[in-house]
Amino acid sequence: MPLMDAVDADGQREPLPVAVRAQILATEHWSLLGTRGTTWAEVMSRITIHLTVTSAGLVVLALVVQVSGFGTTFHVLSIALTSAVLVLGTLTGIRVHNASVDDALLIMGMNRIRAAYLDIDPELADYFVTSAHDDPAGVMGTYTMGAARHPFSHVVGSTNMFMNAVNTIVAGALGALIAAAGGAGPAVIAIVGSLSGLSYLAVMLDMGRRPFATPPTEPRFPTCRCEQGDRVTGSRAC
Numbered sequence: 001m002p003l004m005d006a007v008d009a010d011g012q013r014e015p016l017p018v019a020v021r022a023q024i025l026a027t028e029h030w031s032l033l034g035t036r037g038t039t040w041a042e043v044m045s046r047i048t049i050h051l052t053v054t055s056a057g058l059v060v061l062a063l064v065v066q067v068s069g070f071g072t073t074f075h076v077l078s079i080a081l082t083s084a085v086l087v088l089g090t091l092t093g094i095r096v097h098n099a100s101v102d103d104a105l106l107i108m109g110m111n112r113i114r115a116a117y118l119d120i121d122p123e124l125a126d127y128f129v130t131s132a133h134d135d136p137a138g139v140m141g142t143y144t145m146g147a148a149r150h151p152f153s154h155v156v157g158s159t160n161m162f163m164n165a166v167n168t169i170v171a172g173a174l175g176a177l178i179a180a181a182g183g184a185g186p187a188v189i190a191i192v193g194s195l196s197g198l199s200y201l202a203v204m205l206d207m208g209r210r211p212f213a214t215p216p217t218e219p220r221f222p223t224c225r226c227e228q229g230d231r232v233t234g235s236r237a238c
Contacts, residue, residue, distance in 0.1 A: 172197025
């Protein structure tokens with residue numbers, strides 16, 4: 001898709017100078033980079049707050065046990081604190097998930113800008129480490145910086161998965177605490193705790209998978225691929 005052209009005194013459109021086009025693209029590029037940095041700074045702050053509250057809850061429960069033992073007071077307080085931590089963790093996890101979706105869109109936008117750079121000077125392709133394609137393969141290529149890494153590794157090591165792991169443990173602990181407060185035996189407590197944690201993890205993984213199942217927008221510069229011997233590309237030949 002061509003960039004907007006200038007209009008001369010006669011009302012005729014003429015291409016903008018290359019330097020002006022490059023300046024406009026660079027301005028947008030830095031805007032996306034700034035937005036990405038601000039987003040993840042806020043997300044990391046939220047995660048820090050959540051982990052601090054979780055640690056404080058464990059300290060409070062340890063002090064309560066020393067004073068009153070594992071009685072009614074402990075059961076009530078532990079269930080209440082664990083529920084509060086799980087709610088806070090779920091909200092934080094949702095924020096991390098939204099940030100991950102936004103981050104993919106920001107990467108897509110920067111890939112499109114690189115495609116425009118290549119339209120200006122195709123010889124720059126050999127100098128780019130990241131991708132100039134805005135389809136899922138191109139976005140993943142930018143995330144991995146061109147390295148041969150399986151997407152599974154990227155997903156498992158993501159901040160979103162980290163939050164899911166922490167919240168799964170808390171959800172399992174909450175289920176076990178509720179079962180223990182109801183007088184269940186050790187085997188039942190273990191089963192209820194495991195099912196609670198795994199159920200929570202399954203729901204959160206399904207919620208996290210849906211936005212990435214299909215591209216959020218139609219790719220304009222898809223990665224070149226072979227289809228029945230023909231080359232399919234975006235705005236340039238493979």
